[in-house]
Amino acid sequence: MSSLMTSVATVTNVSRTFKGKTGVVHALDNVSFDLKQGHTLALVGESGSGKTTAARVLLGLDTPNSGSIEILGKTLGSLKHEELRLLRREIQVVQQDPFSQLNRRHSVERIISAPLIAFGIGDKESRRGQVIELLKSVGLEKEHLRRRPHELSGGQCQRVAIARALALDPKIVVLDEAVSALDVSVRAQVLNLLRRIQEERGLTYLFITHDLGVAHYMADEIAVMFRGRIVERGNRDDVFNKSRHHYTVGLLSSVPLATPSTSKRSREQVQSLPSPGLDDACLYRTRCSVGLGREDCKTKPLHVTQGSETHSWLCHAPVEHA
Amino acid sequence: MKNALIVNNLTLSVPSSKGRVRVVDDVSFDIPAGTKVGLVGESGSGKSLTAYSLMRLIKDPVRIDKGEIFIGDREILGMSMKEFRHMRGNDISMIYQDPMSALNPIMRIGAQIIESIQLHSDVNHAQARKMAIEHLASVGIPEPDRRIDSYPFEMSGGMLQRVVIAIALSGEPKVLIADEATTALDVTTQDRVLTLIDKLAAERGLSVLLITHDLGVAAQFSDEIMVMYAGKLVERGSVNQIFSNPVHPYTKALLDSRCDYTIDVTKPINSIAGQPPRPDNRPEGCVFSPRCEHVQLQCREGVPPLISVQDRLAACFRADELYQVGMVH
Amino acid sequence: MKFKSRFSFSGFLILLILGICLAAPILSPYDPNAIGVADSFSGPTGSHWFGADDLGRDLLSRILYGGRITILIAMSATLIALIIGTLWGLTAGVRRGWVDEFLMRTADATMAIPQILFALVCISAVGASVISLPIVVGILLSPTTARMARSAVVTELSADYVVAAIASGTKRSRLIISEVMPNIAPQLLVQLSINAAAAVMLEATLSFIGLGIQPPNASWGTLMLQGYAKIWNTYWFVFFPAMAVTITILAFNAYGERIRVTMDSRRSSI
Numbered sequence: 001m002s003s004l005m006t007s008v009a010t011v012t013n014v015s016r017t018f019k020g021k022t023g024v025v026h027a028l029d030n031v032s033f034d035l036k037q038g039h040t041l042a043l044v045g046e047s048g049s050g051k052t053t054a055a056r057v058l059l060g061l062d063t064p065n066s067g068s069i070e071i072l073g074k075t076l077g078s079l080k081h082e083e084l085r086l087l088r089r090e091i092q093v094v095q096q097d098p099f100s101q102l103n104r105r106h107s108v109e110r111i112i113s114a115p116l117i118a119f120g121i122g123d124k125e126s127r128r129g130q131v132i133e134l135l136k137s138v139g140l141e142k143e144h145l146r147r148r149p150h151e152l153s154g155g156q157c158q159r160v161a162i163a164r165a166l167a168l169d170p171k172i173v174v175l176d177e178a179v180s181a182l183d184v185s186v187r188a189q190v191l192n193l194l195r196r197i198q199e200e201r202g203l204t205y206l207f208i209t210h211d212l213g214v215a216h217y218m219a220d221e222i223a224v225m226f227r228g229r230i231v232e233r234g235n236r237d238d239v240f241n242k243s244r245h246h247y248t249v250g251l252l253s254s255v256p257l258a259t260p261s262t263s264k265r266s267r268e269q270v271q272s273l274p275s276p277g278l279d280d281a282c283l284y285r286t287r288c289s290v291g292l293g294r295e296d297c298k299t300k301p302l303h304v305t306q307g308s309e310t311h312s313w314l315c316h317a318p319v320e321h322a
Numbered sequence: 323m324k325n326a327l328i329v330n331n332l333t334l335s336v337p338s339s340k341g342r343v344r345v346v347d348d349v350s351f352d353i354p355a356g357t358k359v360g361l362v363g364e365s366g367s368g369k370s371l372t373a374y375s376l377m378r379l380i381k382d383p384v385r386i387d388k389g390e391i392f393i394g395d396r397e398i399l400g401m402s403m404k405e406f407r408h409m410r411g412n413d414i415s416m417i418y419q420d421p422m423s424a425l426n427p428i429m430r431i432g433a434q435i436i437e438s439i440q441l442h443s444d445v446n447h448a449q450a451r452k453m454a455i456e457h458l459a460s461v462g463i464p465e466p467d468r469r470i471d472s473y474p475f476e477m478s479g480g481m482l483q484r485v486v487i488a489i490a491l492s493g494e495p496k497v498l499i500a501d502e503a504t505t506a507l508d509v510t511t512q513d514r515v516l517t518l519i520d521k522l523a524a525e526r527g528l529s530v531l532l533i534t535h536d537l538g539v540a541a542q543f544s545d546e547i548m549v550m551y552a553g554k555l556v557e558r559g560s561v562n563q564i565f566s567n568p569v570h571p572y573t574k575a576l577l578d579s580r581c582d583y584t585i586d587v588t589k590p591i592n593s594i595a596g597q598p599p600r601p602d603n604r605p606e607g608c609v610f611s612p613r614c615e616h617v618q619l620q621c622r623e624g625v626p627p628l629i630s631v632q633d634r635l636a637a638c639f640r641a642d643e644l645y646q647v648g649m650v651h
Numbered sequence: 652m653k654f655k656s657r658f659s660f661s662g663f664l665i666l667l668i669l670g671i672c673l674a675a676p677i678l679s680p681y682d683p684n685a686i687g688v689a690d691s692f693s694g695p696t697g698s699h700w701f702g703a704d705d706l707g708r709d710l711l712s713r714i715l716y717g718g719r720i721t722i723l724i725a726m727s728a729t730l731i732a733l734i735i736g737t738l739w740g741l742t743a744g745v746r747r748g749w750v751d752e753f754l755m756r757t758a759d760a761t762m763a764i765p766q767i768l769f770a771l772v773c774i775s776a777v778g779a780s781v782i783s784l785p786i787v788v789g790i791l792l793s794p795t796t797a798r799m800a801r802s803a804v805v806t807e808l809s810a811d812y813v814v815a816a817i818a819s820g821t822k823r824s825r826l827i828i829s830e831v832m833p834n835i836a837p838q839l840l841v842q843l844s845i846n847a848a849a850a851v852m853l854e855a856t857l858s859f860i861g862l863g864i865q866p867p868n869a870s871w872g873t874l875m876l877q878g879y880a881k882i883w884n885t886y887w888f889v890f891f892p893a894m895a896v897t898i899t900i901l902a903f904n905a906y907g908e909r910i911r912v913t914m915d916s917r918r919s920s921i
Contacts, residue, residue: 061818088818092818095811103816118825164819168819184364184535186593187581188579188591192590213580254509256516256539256542
């Protein structure tokens with residue numbers, strides 16, 4: 001993860017707040033990350049972590065309140081409407097629900113050629129040829145051209161969504177819980193597919209997921225998010241074997257594994273909270289067995305601790321490792 | 323050990339262009355008292371429909387063609403609906419995936435629990451309210467005397483699921499069915515809720531049928547596992563047996579295709595080729611044969627029965643052989 | 652609930668009614684305005700299937716020709732309501748913000764005005780004709796269409812496939828036409844049917860109270876106006892036009908209902 005790799009997208013100090021019922025909600029709080037060419041960054045978190053907002057902001061579907069986003073050298077905030085639209089050729093998305101992300105009134109052919117039509121690429125015949133190539137590359141057949149989404153299975157719909165995302169030959173693909181709604185065996189097929197095409201096309205992935213197993217398998221770099229902040233970041237070994245943030249540890253021990261005779265890990269069971277401690281320096285404090293007793297976790301502002309070149313975290317009292 | 327639940331030859335069908343086709347095909351199993359059984363399967367396996375049959379919630383166009391279900395000593399498919407309604411909540415209860423839609427959004431949660439309590443026992447409102455607060459406490463809701471007057475929208479998914487569990491157990495049933503009850507919850511919340519169900523089951527001698535597509539959940543929170551595929555029960559055994567040596571090729575393939583953080587990241591995941599068959603398009607012989615890597619001639623000619631194989635039940639002609647192979651590793 | 656056949660009885664009925672009325676000149680046995688004193692006040696007989704009125708005019712013919720006018724006015728009004736209402740609702744749903752507020756509150760206000768009063772004022776000003784009536788009725792029916800269109804477009808715009816379309820580079824203008832419209836078309840069709848029924852009712856009502864089509868031209872409403880005073884002795888003056896109105900309204904409503912049920916059954920799964 002050195003500076004030898006090119007960054008294709010950089011998100012710097014981005015914050016996004018919403019007005020909620022009980023005050024201001026920080027969906028994103030000073031978040032920074034960058035996507036390196038050909039690599040996969042996984043944003044891992046539970047509901048309310050801000051990972052979906054991060055994806056939307058990167059895709060230009062939402063505007064941050066502060067901070068900047070740069071994609072392939074262009075700063076999103078400074079682009080005019082049409083310039084942003086043109087930039088979309090480089091960054092595409094595959095969403096969670098296989099059926100609702102496809103227009104139920106359109107045929108598969110129309111769905112996949114929509115991006116091509118939007119940018120006036122080719123004519124009807126050449127587009128059809130391209131669509132057939134795309135179908136093949138995601139493991140579908142020519143006969144699927146005429147079908148409608150409700151005639152396909154979840155896995156097939158997701159493949160169509162992937163084919164559509166590849167139509168414009170983008171550099172970056174945002175996968176927003178793209179396998180979460182699929183059966184276990186279908187998930188395996190689609191993950192294999194995603195890996196294969198990433199290698200073939202040199203794609204950069206931003207993988208949003210709540211599933212640690214999927215993050216572990218797909219990602220080169222993993223960022224764990226909690227209540228709008230990235231609380232820990234690193235490669236597989238850093239995050240899974242040398243976790244420093246208590247939330248990461250809690251997450252890992254909550255995941256039930258299907259391996260036999262795994263006596264449930266000594267649990268740092270994440271506590272249920274009576275009230276979130278909104279003004280605390282560390283938002284995780286009220287659930288943290290260590291932070292609950294510490295004054296600095298409550299009052300002292302947090303700054304990123306860079307543990308190694310790859311590994312960093314946001315904690316006053318990180319977990320110790322031998 | 324006495325059985326809390328016995329199911330014999332349960333068969334459900336739906337209409338299709340080819341006439342009625344089976345979506346649950348001759349499924350038989352029993353759940354001993356106090357046991358937690360994980361029912362694992364993917365979409366279309368029939369696991370949810372099986373569960374709904376246990377609560378007699380099957381409606382047209384789905385029909386129960388045949389079968390017997392015994393809850394305790396009583397056969398429920400034959401009895402009148404009036405009689406069975408007494409049993410719902412009192413003998414058998416069910417919780418579902420989305421707690422938000424299981425609760426009435428315009429009623430305070432206290433009112434909903436009290437409603438359930440008064441349905442199952444003869445107490446006045448004040449007593450029911452006291453019991454309701456106790457129930458809320460027993461499912462780990464903090465400040466239950468205050469929370470009892472909250473509305474569902476004021477509570478998180480995990481808390482709501484606890485309320486749902488409280489309601490489900492208020493009639494003191496012997497069997498609890500959890501149908502993907504934690505799928506919609508965060509993983510940390512899921513852990514807490516499943517631990518809660520574990521605790522309550524142990525305290526009350528409850529039998530639990532845990533329906534899930536998540537192999538990890540099944541592995542950590544059940545005593546026994548049943549695996550369903552395309553409407554049929556294909557394997558059953560204790561958790562350790564199944565996860566250390568899965569015999570049925572589908573079970574093995576399913577386990578091999580999972581993606582958790584212990585698998586080898588350098589290789590592609592072992593996925594199962596193809597898709598499960600649609601109910602109107604089932605193959606001849608063994609329903610898994612088109613996708614099975616151990617398939618032989620006999621597999622296409624006859625349907626393998628669910629029989630005892632060494633230490634478990636499996637529906638595969640080659641089960642014995644595959645068991646031995648598995649033991650070697 | 653699935654329909655066993657693709658044949659729609661109500662749809663067929665609508666076509667039948669439309670067809671018959673349009674073919675009035677061919678089908679009607681007499682000139683609707685032809686006075687025949689000899690036959691006056693005759694009940695339904697062999698030569699006058701629906702009877703004859705006080706001036707001996709054949710009622711069947713008058714109903715056929717009257718239907719033409721009623722249908723013409725109602726269909727025009729429906730179309731006007733659809734166009735105005737859809738544009739109204741789509742603009743509100745796409746723009747949101749204060750534009751949405753303004754447009755929808757205007758719709759609420761329009762709906763709050765008693766329909767007959769509104770019609771009275773407008774028609775007093777411009778007079779009743781085959782042009783003014785559809786416009787007035789159309790305006791009266793457009794707010795409900797607008798609300799339905801707005802609600803439909805807001806729902807669709809929050810759907811995943813719209814996010815996908817925007818991310819794929821679809822221009823906002825194309826978005827509404829090529830992605831969203833096909834999905835709200837069934838709902839618009841239902842609204843169309845409901846509007847048609849309401850338009851027939853409104854036209855008949857207006858003509859019945861004298862605000863609509865004036866003699867010697869007669870729509871169904873006018874016929875009922877001419878006939879209702881004599882209902883006890885000569886029921887057929889009123890009965891047949893009233894039946895015509897009732898059946899037509901029922902047919903439109905039933906058709907709209909059928910489309911809605913088909914739509915709902917497609918959306919939900921077993």
